[in-house]
Amino acid sequence: MxxxxxxxxxxxxxxxxxxxxxxxxxxxxxxxxxxxxxxxxxxxxxxxxxxxxxxxxxxxxxxxxxxxxxxxxxxxxxxxxxxxxxxxxxxxxxxxxxxxxxxxxxxxxxxxxxxxxxxxxxxxxxxxxxxxxxxxxxxxxxxxxxxxxxxxxxxxxxxxxxxxxxxxxxxFIFSFPDYLTRPVEELTAGIRRVAEGHYDQRLPVRAHDEFAPVAQAFNDMARRLEGYETADGTPRIDSSGPLDLVTSHLRPGSAPDAADDLARRRHLATQLQRQARQLQRTADELATGQAG
The missing domain is CATH 1.20.1330 (f41 fragment of flagellin, N-terminal domain)
Structure with a gap:
């Protein structure tokens, strides 16, 4: 149950x-x-x-x-x-x-x-x-x-x-509120860390818990965001959207066009900033709802 x-x-x-x-x-x-x-x-x-x-x-x-x-x-x-x-x-x-x-x-x-x-x-x-x-x-x-x-x-x-x-x-007074709001606090903290760029953040998924689907969806989102960076920290860019994994990227020794590379980097920065602001707003809303 x-x-x-x-x-x-x-x-x-x-x-x-x-x-x-x-x-x-x-x-x-x-x-x-x-x-x-x-x-x-x-x-x-x-x-x-x-x-x-x-x-x-x-x-x-x-x-x-x-x-x-x-x-x-x-x-x-x-x-x-x-x-x-x-x-x-x-x-x-x-x-x-x-x-x-x-x-x-x-x-x-x-x-x-x-x-x-x-x-x-x-x-x-x-x-x-x-x-x-x-x-x-x-x-x-x-x-x-x-x-x-x-x-x-x-x-x-x-x-x-x-x-x-x-x-x-x-x-009961001191322990029950923490028991009741712990999943919301964990979700809020996780969203804030992802908004700060820590895409390796994961939430514990507890069986038979109301927030288990939310935690699983959050982990999937963080895992996808983490996939937008290569092993050496270089962003992966795809013109189709910020949430699609890039299937191809520059190989060592290739000579990219400087203007095209700069435009892609700016596009990536804009997309990440938008996602970070959206996650921050979501975290603030959860924190406000919890306080109320």
Whole structure:
């Protein structure tokens, strides 16, 4: 497959896209891990803590209503406790929380079943409510530590990937333009040397390269121009045109006409100057296009 300029640009932009995609993908993955590991679980734990606080308040209301309040207040306080207890039983998130909630329900049933419940049973129910809250608060703390560890690992991983990405991008910035414009620079330099009269200049012809035909055409042109000089440096002249190889030239010992020889030399000089100016203009145009 020929390495065209379009293909090289596509390759370079694809490399940058992969770097950006890698950083974005890793960042999104760790953010997803943070969100998944903390949001839902912490929300349930906070709810359990709120239910435990509501049960503690309702238990205190039951005790006060039993001492001095009417029976309706006792019933209202007991109903409030049971609502919070049912909510807690439907929001089990931690190991051992289900057993603790069932034990709390049994203890509260014993407490309300006795008209004059002993103080020890009241303290038992309150202690179980406190353990429900403590269990969920400890889970919140552990989840916070786990989230912090994930965050630290995320920062380290993203920092490492960002450093590697920056180094790769900087290397790409300095190397890719040279990789992209090297054939144009070689062609420009070759044209300038030919314009200066160095007809032995040749360009490397790389297989599967977009500029391979151009380099081959340049080498053919330089080879033909080089053929316009004899081995001893004497120009070969042909009246049919500057790019045709002369089939005959003066042999040693011949006596050329001086005027005819001078005219031929002037004609050759004019043709070479025209070719040199044309090559120079072409080189300048390529250099200008490359700079732009």
């Amino acid at each position: 020929a390495r065209t300029i379009k293909a090289r640009l596509t390759l370079g932009l694809s490399f940058l896209f992969v770097i950006i995609l890698l950083l974005s993908g890793v960042g999104a993955y760790f953010l997803y891990q943070l969100s998944r590991s903390s949001a839902a679980t912490l929300q349930d734990n906070y709810r359990s803590v709120a239910y435990a606080r509501a049960m503690s308040d309702a238990l205190s209301d039951v005790r006060e209503a039993r001492r001095a309040g009417p029976a309706a207040e006792v019933v209202r306080a007991e109903a409030a406790f049971r609502r919070s207890l049912r909510a807690e039983q439907g929001n089990i998130t931690e190991p051992g929380e289900q057993e603790l909630a069932d034990s709390l329900a049994a203890s509260f049933g014993q407490y309300v079943a006795q008209a004059a419940a002993p103080a020890g049973l009241y303290q038992q129910v309150r202690g179980q409510v406190g353990r429900v809250a403590t269990l969920n608060l400890r889970a919140i703390e552990q989840q916070s530590l786990r989230t912090r560890r994930i965050a630290n690992r995320t920062i380290g991983t993203l920092g490492l990937l960002a450093t590697l990405g920056i180094l790769a991008t900087v290397s």
